[in-house]
Amino acid sequence: MTQEDVGPVAADALDRVTWALRQAEMAVQALKEQRLRPLGMAAAHYSLLIRVHADPGLTGAELARRLNVTPQAVASLVARLEDRGQLERRPHPRHRHVQELHLTDAGRDTLxxxxxxxxxxxxxxxxxxxxxxxxxxxxxxxxxxxAVRET
Structure with missing residues:
Protein backbone atom coordinates (compact mmCIF):
# COMPACT_ATOMS: atom_id res chain seq x y z
CA MET A 1 0.00 0.00 0.00
CA THR A 2 1.39 3.39 -0.96
CA GLN A 3 0.68 6.74 0.61
CA GLU A 4 -1.40 7.62 -2.49
CA ASP A 5 -3.74 4.69 -1.68
CA VAL A 6 -4.44 6.11 1.77
CA GLY A 7 -5.17 9.64 0.55
CA PRO A 8 -4.57 12.92 2.36
CA VAL A 9 -7.94 12.86 4.17
CA ALA A 10 -10.43 10.28 5.36
CA ALA A 11 -13.04 9.15 2.87
CA ASP A 12 -15.78 10.78 4.98
CA ALA A 13 -14.04 14.18 5.27
CA LEU A 14 -16.78 15.98 3.34
CA ASP A 15 -19.51 14.31 5.43
CA ARG A 16 -18.26 15.68 8.74
CA VAL A 17 -20.26 18.01 10.96
CA THR A 18 -17.49 20.59 10.78
CA TRP A 19 -17.65 20.61 6.98
CA ALA A 20 -21.44 21.00 7.04
CA LEU A 21 -21.06 23.92 9.48
CA ARG A 22 -18.52 25.55 7.18
CA GLN A 23 -20.72 25.09 4.11
CA ALA A 24 -23.71 26.61 5.90
CA GLU A 25 -21.64 29.55 7.16
CA MET A 26 -20.21 30.19 3.70
CA ALA A 27 -23.70 30.18 2.15
CA VAL A 28 -25.04 32.58 4.78
CA GLN A 29 -22.02 34.89 4.48
CA ALA A 30 -22.28 34.98 0.68
CA LEU A 31 -25.96 35.90 0.91
CA LYS A 32 -25.22 38.58 3.53
CA GLU A 33 -22.53 40.07 1.28
CA GLN A 34 -24.88 40.10 -1.68
CA ARG A 35 -27.81 41.65 0.18
CA LEU A 36 -25.80 44.15 2.23
CA ARG A 37 -23.88 45.45 -0.80
CA PRO A 38 -26.71 47.81 -1.89
CA LEU A 39 -26.39 49.48 1.53
CA GLY A 40 -22.68 50.03 0.89
CA MET A 41 -21.84 47.48 3.55
CA ALA A 42 -19.98 44.22 3.85
CA ALA A 43 -20.88 41.48 6.30
CA ALA A 44 -17.79 42.41 8.32
CA HIS A 45 -19.16 45.95 8.78
CA TYR A 46 -22.42 44.53 10.08
CA SER A 47 -20.58 42.20 12.48
CA LEU A 48 -18.52 45.05 13.86
CA LEU A 49 -21.46 47.44 14.22
CA ILE A 50 -23.68 44.90 15.95
CA ARG A 51 -20.89 43.87 18.33
CA VAL A 52 -20.24 47.53 19.29
CA HIS A 53 -23.99 48.04 19.67
CA ALA A 54 -24.18 45.04 22.02
CA ASP A 55 -21.06 46.08 23.97
CA PRO A 56 -20.56 49.85 23.69
CA GLY A 57 -17.15 51.02 24.84
CA LEU A 58 -15.16 48.05 23.58
CA THR A 59 -11.56 48.70 22.68
CA GLY A 60 -10.17 47.64 19.31
CA ALA A 61 -8.30 44.75 20.93
CA GLU A 62 -11.41 43.51 22.74
CA LEU A 63 -13.42 43.81 19.55
CA ALA A 64 -10.82 41.81 17.60
CA ARG A 65 -11.00 39.00 20.17
CA ARG A 66 -14.81 38.92 20.13
CA LEU A 67 -14.96 38.90 16.33
CA ASN A 68 -12.08 36.41 16.08
CA VAL A 69 -10.12 38.61 13.68
CA THR A 70 -6.77 40.35 13.87
CA PRO A 71 -6.41 43.73 15.56
CA GLN A 72 -5.19 45.04 12.20
CA ALA A 73 -8.44 43.96 10.51
CA VAL A 74 -10.46 45.68 13.23
CA ALA A 75 -8.36 48.84 12.95
CA SER A 76 -8.99 48.98 9.21
CA LEU A 77 -12.75 48.42 9.62
CA VAL A 78 -12.98 50.94 12.46
CA ALA A 79 -11.17 53.56 10.37
CA ARG A 80 -13.54 52.96 7.45
CA LEU A 81 -16.67 53.15 9.61
CA GLU A 82 -15.33 56.17 11.45
CA ASP A 83 -14.73 57.92 8.10
CA ARG A 84 -18.35 57.20 7.23
CA GLY A 85 -19.48 58.75 10.50
CA GLN A 86 -20.93 55.47 11.79
CA LEU A 87 -18.48 54.85 14.60
CA GLU A 88 -16.57 57.08 16.97
CA ARG A 89 -13.65 56.66 19.31
CA ARG A 90 -13.86 58.13 22.77
CA PRO A 91 -11.14 58.32 25.39
CA HIS A 92 -11.32 55.65 28.07
CA PRO A 93 -12.26 57.26 31.40
CA ARG A 94 -9.28 55.74 33.29
CA HIS A 95 -6.68 54.83 30.66
CA ARG A 96 -5.60 57.80 28.58
CA HIS A 97 -3.99 55.70 25.81
CA VAL A 98 -7.05 53.50 25.33
CA GLN A 99 -9.96 54.47 23.12
CA GLU A 100 -13.46 53.07 23.38
CA LEU A 101 -15.67 52.46 20.36
CA HIS A 102 -19.25 53.71 20.16
CA LEU A 103 -21.89 53.87 17.46
CA THR A 104 -22.97 57.27 16.22
CA ASP A 105 -26.56 58.08 15.28
CA ALA A 106 -25.60 57.35 11.67
CA GLY A 107 -24.10 54.03 12.80
CA ARG A 108 -27.31 53.09 14.58
CA ASP A 109 -29.34 54.00 11.48
CA THR A 110 -27.05 51.93 9.26
CA LEU A 111 -27.16 49.01 11.68
CA ALA A 147 -18.11 21.10 23.05
CA VAL A 148 -15.34 22.97 21.22
CA ARG A 149 -14.86 25.48 24.03
CA GLU A 150 -14.48 22.64 26.55
CA THR A 151 -11.40 21.24 24.79
Missing part, protein backbone atom coordinates in the same frame (compact mmCIF):
# COMPACT_ATOMS: atom_id res chain seq x y z
CA UNK A 112 -30.96 49.17 11.76
CA UNK A 113 -31.11 48.90 7.93
CA UNK A 114 -28.49 46.14 7.82
CA UNK A 115 -30.14 44.18 10.60
CA UNK A 116 -33.41 44.18 8.67
CA UNK A 117 -31.52 42.55 5.78
CA UNK A 118 -29.97 39.95 8.08
CA UNK A 119 -33.31 39.31 9.78
CA UNK A 120 -34.81 38.57 6.36
CA UNK A 121 -32.05 36.02 5.71
CA UNK A 122 -32.82 34.50 9.12
CA UNK A 123 -36.52 34.38 8.23
CA UNK A 124 -35.71 32.64 4.95
CA UNK A 125 -33.74 29.96 6.79
CA UNK A 126 -36.17 29.44 9.64
CA UNK A 127 -39.17 29.35 7.33
CA UNK A 128 -37.53 26.54 5.37
CA UNK A 129 -36.61 24.64 8.56
CA UNK A 130 -39.85 25.15 10.44
CA UNK A 131 -40.17 26.02 14.14
CA UNK A 132 -39.23 22.63 15.61
CA UNK A 133 -36.14 22.14 13.45
CA UNK A 134 -35.09 25.75 14.03
CA UNK A 135 -35.25 25.29 17.79
CA UNK A 136 -33.43 21.96 17.57
CA UNK A 137 -30.74 23.31 15.25
CA UNK A 138 -30.13 26.32 17.47
CA UNK A 139 -29.74 24.09 20.52
CA UNK A 140 -27.42 21.72 18.65
CA UNK A 141 -25.24 24.60 17.43
CA UNK A 142 -24.93 25.90 21.01
CA UNK A 143 -23.98 22.38 22.13
CA UNK A 144 -21.37 22.15 19.35
CA UNK A 145 -19.87 25.49 20.37
CA UNK A 146 -19.78 24.40 24.01
Missing amino acids: RLADAVVAEIERQITEKLGPESTTRLTALLHQAAD
